[in-house]
Structure formats: C-alpha cells, structure tokens
Amino acid sequence: MIKSLITETIEEYQQLQDENQRALRLRKEELKEKFPRLAEIEIEMKTLGIQIVKATQSNPKQIDALIHQLREKSIDLQMERSEILASNGYPVDYLELKYQCSKCQDTGYIGSKRCKCFEQRLIDKAYKQSNLHNLLEKENFDTFRMDYYSDERDNDSETSPRKNMEGILLVAINYAKDFENHNKNLFFYGSPGLGKTFLSHAIAKDVLEKGNIVLYQTASDLIDFIRNNKFDQSNNDPDPMMERIFYSDLLIIDDLGTEHLTEFAKMELFNVINKRLLKGNKMVISTNLSLRELQEKYPNRLTSRILGHFQLYKFFGEDIRLKKLANL
Incomplete structure (x- = not known):
C-alpha cells in the first residue's frame, strides 16, 4: 500500500506545482492590461539574467564589476515592480510563485530527502485508508x-x-x-x-x-x-x-x-x-x-x-x- 501512496503523493505535488504556475500566469494576465510597465520589467529582468550568465563565461578581468553592475540593475527593476504593486494596493510578492510549503517549495523534497509535509501527507492518507x-x-x-x-x-x-x-x-x-x-x-x-x-x-x-x-x-x-x-x-x-x-x-x-x-x-x-x-x-x-x-x-x-x-x-x-x- 505504501508504494502506491508515495506514487499518488508525488503526482499530487506535480499537480500542485502546475496549479502554482497557472495561478501566477493568471495574476500576470490580470495586471498586464492595467500596468504595461510590469510586463516590460519582466522582460528586462529575463534579459539581465541571460547577460549575467554570459558575463560569467567571458571577460574574466572585468567579470566581478560586470556582474555587480547587472545585479544592481536587477535590484532596481525589482524595486520598481514592488513600488508599482504597493502603490496600487497589491502585495509586493503578488507576481511571485506562492507555495503551500516554503521549505520544499511544493516539490515534496529538500535535496534528496522527503520534506516533512510529504511525510505528513503519507500519514494522512494512511489514516484515511x-x-x-x-x-x-x-x-x-x-x-x-x-x-x-x-x-x-x-x-x-x-x-x-x-x-x-x-x-x-x-x-x-x-x-x-x-x-x-x-x-x-x-x-x-x-x-x-x-x-x-x-x-x-x-x-x-x-x-x-x-x-x-x-x-x-x-x-x-x-x-x-x-x-x-x-x-x-x-x-x-x-x-x-x-x-x-x-x-x-x-x-x-x-x-x-x-x-x-x-x-x-x-x-x-x-x-x-x-x-x-x-x-x-x-x-x-x-x-x-x-x-x-x-x-x-x-x-x-x-x-x-x-x-x-x-x-x-x-x-x-x-x-x-x-x-x-x-x-x-
């Protein structure tokens, strides 16, 4: 029985992650029309992420300064996004993924070890059965x-x-x-x-x-x-x-x-x-x-x-x- 419960629980976590992503997409769509600048910030942050990765692979003499500069820009964009959200009555983390368990981020695992929330789900299932x-x-x-x-x-x-x-x-x-x-x-x-x-x-x-x-x-x-x-x-x-x-x-x-x-x-x-x-x-x-x-x-x-x-x-x-x- 326990093996089937583990498989069932793993599938539940996958569904939970999919639901988290879907909920985030809906929140982004909700604000896209109201605040176009938020969509622009998201694109700029993705671009910065790519630039930071490239910076780590080239120009070794200026790598530290370049990465620092790019991260400063990223922080500025995050602050601008937070200001837009807060000034319009939204939580500053409104455009971030929400997790039921912050420890494992709804994966059920912390590294290779099962999270306590995963174990509790197994126990609850066993009791119900x-x-x-x-x-x-x-x-x-x-x-x-x-x-x-x-x-x-x-x-x-x-x-x-x-x-x-x-x-x-x-x-x-x-x-x-x-x-x-x-x-x-x-x-x-x-x-x-x-x-x-x-x-x-x-x-x-x-x-x-x-x-x-x-x-x-x-x-x-x-x-x-x-x-x-x-x-x-x-x-x-x-x-x-x-x-x-x-x-x-x-x-x-x-x-x-x-x-x-x-x-x-x-x-x-x-x-x-x-x-x-x-x-x-x-x-x-x-x-x-x-x-x-x-x-x-x-x-x-x-x-x-x-x-x-x-x-x-x-x-x-x-x-x-x-x-x-x-x-x-």
Missing part, C-alpha cells in the same frame, strides 16, 4: 465524557475513578498542547474499557493537527509489520514505514500485551522503544496489563525502559463500554 481518520473525529478531547466515571471512592483507591480521570485527562491535554516543548513519554495501564485507547486517539488528533508526524499502531500490528518487512524476500526496497516507526514525532503503541509474544516480538519491541528513547522521539503506550503482569510478561531490559522513561498513569473503575451498552 485505515478509517482511523473517521475514528479520531469521534474520539477526541471534545467528545470525552467524564460522567461515565464514578465519583465514589472504593476501599482499594485513594481517590475516585472520576477524580483520577480528571487528572489523567489534564495530563493528556497538556501533553498534546505543549507537544513541541517537552520530551515526555506516557504509559497508560489498567483494565479494559477505561478510556486508554480513547485518550490515545485524542492525543493523536491534536498532535497531528499541529503538523507533526504521528504513527498509531496496535502492538500486534506493529510486530506483524516489522516481521513482514524483514522477512519478505520479494521486497528489495526499504519501506518508508520502517523509518517512521523509529523517527516519527510521536509513536502510539496501543494494546501492548495483545501481540503474539515470541522472542522476535520481544526483541523488536525493545529495539523500537530503546531506539526512540535514544533519539528523544516521543511515545504513548497503552496496555490492559498491570505493572506486575508487565514485568512478568516482558524481559527486564524492556520493562526497565518503560518504568524508567515513561510517566505512568493507572486507569481504574467500571468498564465504560459496558455502561454505554447499558444506556442503549
């Missing part, structure tokens, strides 16, 4: 309901489920809001149906909307993808998704503990988490396991990374999904 895009519209901070959580404290807890969730919700909101200004990792754990996946979706939505690259995978899907990528003999090209697993701005691993836990899975989970920690790339992980079950299920070198480098938040209370079903 996986239906996660629609899910994020339903599960976000605006739709989170605190009334599903009891405000009564039981004997095993120091606080009520609602009070506990109010604190976790605030943490999640601030995590997404200040995403560019911190280097935190979150670990959500507790019984099923308490909102861990919901809050992960909410964080993903807000961080995505800030223009960051977010990769969301269940632990099972993550391991399956890595396994297929490593052992697919027919695939000679590196999959860009592998790079995003390690280098996306945020990696969300949902349902840790549901994957088929082989030695391969243990090793790859450690590699992903450890490498991202070393690079300072943020993560949110959720699991239905208790901390004791986590330590019993996974090797110490993996759990020590989680317990030592993640902020841990326990979810407790009644299963929200059962409450929702009861209200139908």
Whole structure:
C-alpha cells in the first residue's frame, strides 16, 4: 500500500506545482492590461539574467564589476515592480510563485530527502485508508465524557475513578498542547474499557493537527509489520514505514500485551522503544496489563525502559463500554 501512496503523493505535488504556475500566469494576465510597465520589467529582468550568465563565461578581468553592475540593475527593476504593486494596493510578492510549503517549495523534497509535509501527507492518507481518520473525529478531547466515571471512592483507591480521570485527562491535554516543548513519554495501564485507547486517539488528533508526524499502531500490528518487512524476500526496497516507526514525532503503541509474544516480538519491541528513547522521539503506550503482569510478561531490559522513561498513569473503575451498552 505504501508504494502506491508515495506514487499518488508525488503526482499530487506535480499537480500542485502546475496549479502554482497557472495561478501566477493568471495574476500576470490580470495586471498586464492595467500596468504595461510590469510586463516590460519582466522582460528586462529575463534579459539581465541571460547577460549575467554570459558575463560569467567571458571577460574574466572585468567579470566581478560586470556582474555587480547587472545585479544592481536587477535590484532596481525589482524595486520598481514592488513600488508599482504597493502603490496600487497589491502585495509586493503578488507576481511571485506562492507555495503551500516554503521549505520544499511544493516539490515534496529538500535535496534528496522527503520534506516533512510529504511525510505528513503519507500519514494522512494512511489514516484515511485505515478509517482511523473517521475514528479520531469521534474520539477526541471534545467528545470525552467524564460522567461515565464514578465519583465514589472504593476501599482499594485513594481517590475516585472520576477524580483520577480528571487528572489523567489534564495530563493528556497538556501533553498534546505543549507537544513541541517537552520530551515526555506516557504509559497508560489498567483494565479494559477505561478510556486508554480513547485518550490515545485524542492525543493523536491534536498532535497531528499541529503538523507533526504521528504513527498509531496496535502492538500486534506493529510486530506483524516489522516481521513482514524483514522477512519478505520479494521486497528489495526499504519501506518508508520502517523509518517512521523509529523517527516519527510521536509513536502510539496501543494494546501492548495483545501481540503474539515470541522472542522476535520481544526483541523488536525493545529495539523500537530503546531506539526512540535514544533519539528523544516521543511515545504513548497503552496496555490492559498491570505493572506486575508487565514485568512478568516482558524481559527486564524492556520493562526497565518503560518504568524508567515513561510517566505512568493507572486507569481504574467500571468498564465504560459496558455502561454505554447499558444506556442503549
């Protein structure tokens, strides 16, 4: 799938460049009749450009002075054009190409490396194809309901489920809001149906909307993808998704503990988490396991990374999904 998305995205950038050129031609046509001098300036600037190129290829003794003289003329013409535009109520850059992304100038690439905007388009396409895009519209901070959580404290807890969730919700909101200004990792754990996946979706939505690259995978899907990528003999090209697993701005691993836990899975989970920690790339992980079950299920070198480098938040209370079903 990813190869077809890359091809589709490259075509979109070509269309975007064509649209930029077409829009510029229309703006030039618009002003051609009103201000004939602008068309003359454009011709003169093109002529100067040719003269500068020729100057670099001849008369080596006077080349610096000649190029300086030609560039001074070019600056004068640009200033004259800006004055005409500004005095008639147009932006001074009205006759220049407009880009959605100034970094890559809508090519999708900076040198030989894909621009961040290209990567984000791929992520958005992947989410739309996986239906996660629609899910994020339903599960976000605006739709989170605190009334599903009891405000009564039981004997095993120091606080009520609602009070506990109010604190976790605030943490999640601030995590997404200040995403560019911190280097935190979150670990959500507790019984099923308490909102861990919901809050992960909410964080993903807000961080995505800030223009960051977010990769969301269940632990099972993550391991399956890595396994297929490593052992697919027919695939000679590196999959860009592998790079995003390690280098996306945020990696969300949902349902840790549901994957088929082989030695391969243990090793790859450690590699992903450890490498991202070393690079300072943020993560949110959720699991239905208790901390004791986590330590019993996974090797110490993996759990020590989680317990030592993640902020841990326990979810407790009644299963929200059962409450929702009861209200139908």
